[in-house]
Every structure is written in structure tokens, then in C-alpha cells.
Amino acid sequence: MPLNFTVPPVSLALAQALQAKIDQKTKPQGSLGRLEALALQIGLIQNSLSPRLAKPCIIVFAADHGIAAAGVSAYPQAVTGQMVANFLAGGAAINVLARQHGIELLIVDAGVNADLPAHPHLIDAKIAKGTRNFLTHPAMTSIEMLTALHKGADLVSERHQNGCNCIGFGEMGIGNTSSAAAIIHCLTGIALAECVGRGTGLSDDQLAHKTAVLQQALDNHPGITGAVEVLGTFGGFEIAMMTGAYLQAAELNMLIVVDGFIAGAALLAAYQCYPNILDYCVFSHVSHERGHQALLNYFNATALLDMGLRLGEGSGIALAYPLLQSAVLFLNGMASFDEAGVDH
């Protein structure tokens, strides 16, 4: 089942000129560390010596998971819909952090298991009222998965048409660390136990139960390979929507800011179909959910932040965003040695 995106590598045409501009700023060469690498990457993505971050946006995809019925989360499934209401009321962590940095926040019902009241700021993209329980059935049909991919992609296209060139994706979905763990295990070969973490806060016994459930689910679906098939079998609607959103963002030459564990699983599926996507990605933080560091290693990526977060919602994106801004601002705003009359 081939997908139909186009993700070329980023052009290196301006690499030398960008590096020269960076090196002429009034600072010892390399002394701004990773900000310099970010400035170079963003300049390359935008193919500009004066890149700008325009209308930054975080899209939060919410959905429920049939696997929640197997007792893999510390919270009841109803919390997914309750948290959507909290997002819409502005009371969640991501609301606070997005407001802080002037980041637009979109909330998407990708498949919450509830009839959510209409709300002017809620985007209805519901595929179904949650996935099937992948302990016994594939989580979604092929049609559902492709619909989710394209709804995610369409939302990104809309933001791009609106002038956004910097985007990230967050999620909310009770049970979705189980889905992400299964995806990461299947697509990377990292041992299942290394992919399964405490999610919202499982005890040792609950963690052992979660791992056993996932092992059973894997045993019940032998021979599933390939990003698309794995996503359909073990995925969530919010995860599939994020995968489509990543691919569209790369196709549109946007800077992609990657959140944590679940966002990483969605990116993994996109990456295995279109490896060039990493050219467009910045990894905002390493989550304390077990498995995320291993996934970053798989991507050969180093996260910008290590704040011990394990919340999702796109919270790491928002925290890292000012660092991206700093990279662009120093490139555009600092004086050169010649301009400032500083010896070098």
C-alpha cells in the first residue's frame, strides 16, 4: 500500500553561505553551539540566508484506543474526552505553554470515544469512536488508516496556506503509549520491554501487566511488517493522523518540531516510508517515557531538551520553540565583526 507524498532531501545550495554568515557574527566561532546548527538547518529548509519562523502552530490530535480495555493505563478512557474539554477551555499544560510563546493551538478530535459537544475551536476529524482493541483485532481498517493519514495531511496544508512554516504535533489518548510501544518495537526491532514504559504513572505490577498484554497482542498478529501495516494493526487514529501530518509538513518544506514518545512513533512510520523527512525535523526533548531515548538513538538524533517530561500534548515542542526562535534571531539580528568593528 504505497503512500503518495513527495519528500525530497533539503537543498544544500546555501550551506556554505549560511555557515559563513554564522561565522561572521560577533562571537567566537561555534560558541553558540547547537543554536548555530539550528540556524543552519532552518536556513537550509527555507533555502534562505534570513529564515523566519512564521505563524508557529501545534496541532493536538486526540483519540481513544481499544487496547485501553485491557487495563494498560492508570487513567480511565473517559479522560481523553475530558482533556479535550480542558484543552478547549484553555486549562491544560499545552494551553499555558502555547500562549506563552504565541503558538497557535489546534485541537482535533481524531477519534475520541465520546460525542464531544460542538465547539468553535474543536476540529472534528473523528474516524470512529476509538480504535478496536488490537489485543484481538487490527486497530483499524485500511480505509480508516488512509483516511486518518489524509486528514492529518489536510490540516497541515491548511496551516501552510495560512502562512505557517513551523509546526509540531501533540496528542492525547488514554492507552496510546501502548500503541506507540508496539509500533516502535515492530518497526525498529528494539526489544519490547525497552519500548514499554509507565505512561501516565503505572506501578511495577501494572507495567508488567502492560508488557504482557502487548506481548500477547504481538503474538496474536504474527508477521506484521512495514510502516503502513504496523500502523494499521497497532496504531491509533491520532498517531496515523500525525504520520500524515508529518509527511505533508515535509512535503511543504516546513520546519517540523517533534514532541516525545508517541509523536516519535508516528514520525517513525513516516520516516520508514520517506527517510528524508528527518532533514525537516528538530527533536524538541527526550521524554522520560521508557523507549524514547532508544528511539532517538534509532533516528541518530539528539533532543534539544531533557526536562524529564512525560506528558505529551506537544508540551516539549512548546518548551523548545524559543530555542528555535533564538537560532533565527541571532542569525538575523547579531552584528558581524565588520559591522561592529570588533577584531577577529
Added chain:
Amino acid sequence: MPLNFTVPPVSLALAQALQAKIDQKTKPQGSLGRLEALALQIGLIQNSLSPRLAKPCIIVFAADHGIAAAGVSAYPQAVTGQMVANFLAGGAAINVLARQHGIELLIVDAGVNADLPAHPHLIDAKIAKGTRNFLTHPAMTSIEMLTALHKGADLVSERHQNGCNCIGFGEMGIGNTSSAAAIIHCLTGIALAECVGRGTGLSDDQLAHKTAVLQQALDNHPGITGAVEVLGTFGGFEIAMMTGAYLQAAELNMLIVVDGFIAGAALLAAYQCYPNILDYCVFSHVSHERGHQALLNYFNATALLDMGLRLGEGSGIALAYPLLQSAVLFLNGMASFDEAGVDH
């Protein structure tokens, strides 16, 4: 030579109430990681369940160092004064980063070896035109050192009177990594070679020369112990001013955001006189200047950021500031489980 500051430990009176407020927010307990620890620390410093960051400020202290004559820097001494002009013109990295975050920036001539033109935004606190070369003489007299300490303290008092409750200190001074390395070695016992780094960008040979110069300087001043004596013998005017500034900020119950290697050396002197000062400190970043990680270990501190910076100027403070803002904002702005009607 006792100093005359008062730095009590931070009151823990509100610790339980603050932690309860944090735990009632709509997120799994602990899922905001280090932001939660920051919120607690800032709440304790301000003795408030609703702390606020008011009029954040970075003071950049600039001064020259006699040791520069021994060829320990990749840049000529004239760069100190030239960079002060760049700060005043708004073209340096710290200008860009402070503007980004609405942080007030003060530039102080603590002892630049030049007649700097008067400028409405330049604070003249010049002790002398650079320190003496500590290869052969103590860097400063006792009077000079105490004057520097108190000028630094006075500047902080002024900011505090102006409503600032969150402050950090940056520096500029060709040669000052040599001064900082000697101070850190003397006051912690960390091997000299572990304290000496490449500064603005020394080659291997230049680094070996710098280390040899510092070893000779240490040999020429045997038996120097204690923060005050070490600061006077090997310090810089900007470093001594920062030491006084740290102590005054703690005395005034301000949140102190610590920059990198040189800022750390100044804090070390303050800490050895008043160990409670660490209650008020957040370590913004770990510098790539050799010795900084060891110093952080000595403080038993973990920096917020590891961005590969080695610039000084207070750049790490500015980059970390939005994380401190985030901590305060989630504590004040997020809904509780009860307010949002979310199960827990």
C-alpha cells in the same frame, strides 16, 4: 576578611502546599518533570503559592585581565572594549536573546582597559584599567576587591528596588577563563588541567601554553586559600563584582539564574562564604568550556540546558529564562482536576 551579607536558607513553610497545588494540576503527577521542581523552588524563594517573575534582568560585567599579556586568549585584549561597544549598540548575542524574552540588559564597565566613551546605557563602575597580571602579582588589592564586591551588590539592590525579582549575571573579558580556571582549581581542588579549557577557541598548543602559564601563576602564589583571598589573587573585576551581585541577590530573596563557566567561578566564591546561596540558584546551562561540568558536579547541580554554548555574556541565562517562565505559568495558569472536571 569576613564579608557582611546575610543569606539564610529558603523557608520550606509552603513546600507541602506548593507540591499539592502542583499535583492537582490536570496532568499525571510529575509529568512536567523539571518544570515542577522549578515551580516548587521559585514558590519557596518567593514564599508564595502564586510566584511571579518580575522585571527579569541580566547584568553584563566587562573587565580586562592582566593575565591576557601572557598570551592565554585567541583574541586581543582590545576586544573587551569593542564588545562593550557592540553590547551598547545592540549587536551582540546577548542583546538579541534578551530582547527576545523581554529581559532588561545592563552593561557595566567593571574595569575595561580603555577609556570607554560615555553612553547613556553604560554603567561606569570601573575599578581600574584591568587587573594586574596574576602571573607575577596579585590581580587586585583588597580594597579593589571589596570595592568590586560592593559595586556588584549595589547594582543588584537598585534592580530589586526597581521591582526585579529574577536576575542573572553575564560577563565579557578577554582572559577571564584563565582567571576562572585558577579560582575553580584553588577553591575546589579539581585538577588544574580539568579546569582549563579552550576559551574563545585555543588550539592544542595554545591550550598547553595556557595551562603552563596558570601552573606557573599558581606556583608563584603558594598557600593562597579561602574564597576572598583566591578571588583577590586570581580574580577579575567582573568576577568579583558578580560575586557581590550573587550575594546581594540571595540576601534580597531573588531568583538567581546562573550562566556558565566564569559565572560559576564567581558563584563558587560566593558559595564558599555563604553556602545557602544555592537555594536561590538555577543553573541555566552546562557550558562546553572544560571544567564547567566538574564545577556543576561540585555544586551537585544539574543544568537546565546543554546547548554546547561557550560564549558567556549571560547567553545561557537568556536561553533558559522561558523555562522558568513556563514553570511559573503552569503553576498559576493550569486548571486543577476539580476545576476541569477531569477524573484522577
